[in-house]
Amino acid sequence: MADRFFNNLMPDLSQTVAEDGDSLMNLLAMPYSSLSHHLKRSALDLKETVVIETWGFSGQLVHDFTLYSGTLGTAFLLFRAYQVTANANDLSLCLQILKACDAASASSRDVTFICGRAGVCALGAAAAKRSGDQELLNYYLAQFHQIKLSNDIPNELLYGRVGYLWACLFLNKYVGAETLSSTTIRQVTEEIIKEGRSMAKNGSSPLMFEWYGQRYWGAAHGLAGIMHVLMDVQLKPDEAEDVKGTLKYMINNRFPSGNYPASEEDMRRDFLVHWCHGAPGIALTLVKAAQVFGEREFLEAGAAAAEVVWNRGLLKKVGICHGISGNAYVFLSLYRATGKSEYLHRAKAFASFLLDRGHKLLSKGEMHGGDSPYSLFEGVGGMAYLFLDMVDPSQARFPGYEL
Ligand SMILES: [Zn+2]
Numbered sequence: 001m002a003d004r005f006f007n008n009l010m011p012d013l014s015q016t017v018a019e020d021g022d023s024l025m026n027l028l029a030m031p032y033s034s035l036s037h038h039l040k041r042s043a044l045d046l047k048e049t050v051v052i053e054t055w056g057f058s059g060q061l062v063h064d065f066t067l068y069s070g071t072l073g074t075a076f077l078l079f080r081a082y083q084v085t086a087n088a089n090d091l092s093l094c095l096q097i098l099k100a101c102d103a104a105s106a107s108s109r110d111v112t113f114i115c116g117r118a119g120v121c122a123l124g125a126a127a128a129k130r131s132g133d134q135e136l137l138n139y140y141l142a143q144f145h146q147i148k149l150s151n152d153i154p155n156e157l158l159y160g161r162v163g164y165l166w167a168c169l170f171l172n173k174y175v176g177a178e179t180l181s182s183t184t185i186r187q188v189t190e191e192i193i194k195e196g197r198s199m200a201k202n203g204s205s206p207l208m209f210e211w212y213g214q215r216y217w218g219a220a221h222g223l224a225g226i227m228h229v230l231m232d233v234q235l236k237p238d239e240a241e242d243v244k245g246t247l248k249y250m251i252n253n254r255f256p257s258g259n260y261p262a263s264e265e266d267m268r269r270d271f272l273v274h275w276c277h278g279a280p281g282i283a284l285t286l287v288k289a290a291q292v293f294g295e296r297e298f299l300e301a302g303a304a305a306a307e308v309v310w311n312r313g314l315l316k317k318v319g320i321c322h323g324i325s326g327n328a329y330v331f332l333s334l335y336r337a338t339g340k341s342e343y344l345h346r347a348k349a350f351a352s353f354l355l356d357r358g359h360k361l362l363s364k365g366e367m368h369g370g371d372s373p374y375s376l377f378e379g380v381g382g383m384a385y386l387f388l389d390m391v392d393p394s395q396a397r398f399p400g401y402e403l
Contacts, residue, residue, distance in 0.1 A: 277322075325382040
């Protein structure tokens with residue numbers, strides 16, 4: 001399925017030299033401080049475009065409030081821009097957009113950070129805290145506490161329990177420890193473990209989950225996303241063993257290529273190399289597991305998955321969910337975990353490819369901007385976010401996934 005991705009002809013670190021007339025090679029050969037300057041300038045230009053397209057042109061009306069494909073993604077990008085540049089205009093515009101997202105999501109029954117009401121309330125609280133507005137902070141926290149999880153919700157990241165848990169952890173990081181009590185977090189964690197064990201009964205993985213009848217493996221709807229968030233909460237020893245065992249089950253049943261199946265129901269087709277389904281999202285989880293459990297096997301599997309991303313992950317899409325921007329985060333996470341400059345080079349290569357050719361390929365239709373071309377998860381909003389994150393790679397985090 002070579003039509004899904006561009007052949008990656010970019011050289012590895014040791015073979016990278018500047019060449020007259022080759023703008024991509026020149027970017028790659030550039031010292032990091034110069035490239036980082038180019039990326040930052042492009043990110044800030046893109047951010048203006050995203051704001052105009054998703055907020056200005058819509059008459060400041062919110063049709064889709066979500067972080068994934070809607071206006072909250074623009075607020076999240078502005079919040080990141082504020083962290084990088086400390087430009088107060090970004091924070092105040094972020095708060096203004098949040099207010100509209102708050103109104104638009106008031107009756108939503110979705111509870112997660114990426115696709116639900118919890119994202120609006122958690123980011124609202126974090127931004128209010130940064131701006132020093134205690135009253136607004138109290139408002140968003142009170143709204144967050146009103147979110148109720150029904151008994152029949154799934155467990156995955158986009159619509160399920162771990163997506164809500166991630167919002168709790170985001171609040172505890174950006175507003176303060178115990179903003180969401182450990183009792184609440186424990187309760188939700190126990191429900192997830194209980195369902196995972198009961199679904200896994202008689203299978204070879206200790207935990208298994210289902211979303212609309214499919215037992216997915218990837219970050220968006222499946223095991224990788226659920227294990228990723230579980231590793232950010234305090235687990236009991238037997239729960240931690242089950243998380244480890246689930247990840248080992250996945251490693252032992254991956255494709256010979258090093259890529260991963262999309263689901264238990266689809267164990268033969270080795271063709272998706274996305275954050276949502278396949279090696280990229282799973283690599284981020286494995287690198288995290290190496291840090292949490294200190295076992296070499298996880299880092300080796302993460303590195304093997306990153307090889308798949310390097311060879312088949314230069315996708316003909318731009319965003320972070322199933323595009324080049326999201327796949328670049330695999331190399332950033334391995335760079336943070338290992339300090340190896342080869343990984344930073346690979347992240348630079350994916351970002352430089354987008355910087356050099358992204359606009360041209362998008363305008364010629366050779367790359368797709370997704371259904372929501374300016375959104376954070378599918379569109380150029382994600383590219384802007386990646387460029388901002390690359391200004392200081394030690395602080396880069398996949399939005400809504402890496403805390
Ligand atoms: Zn996707």
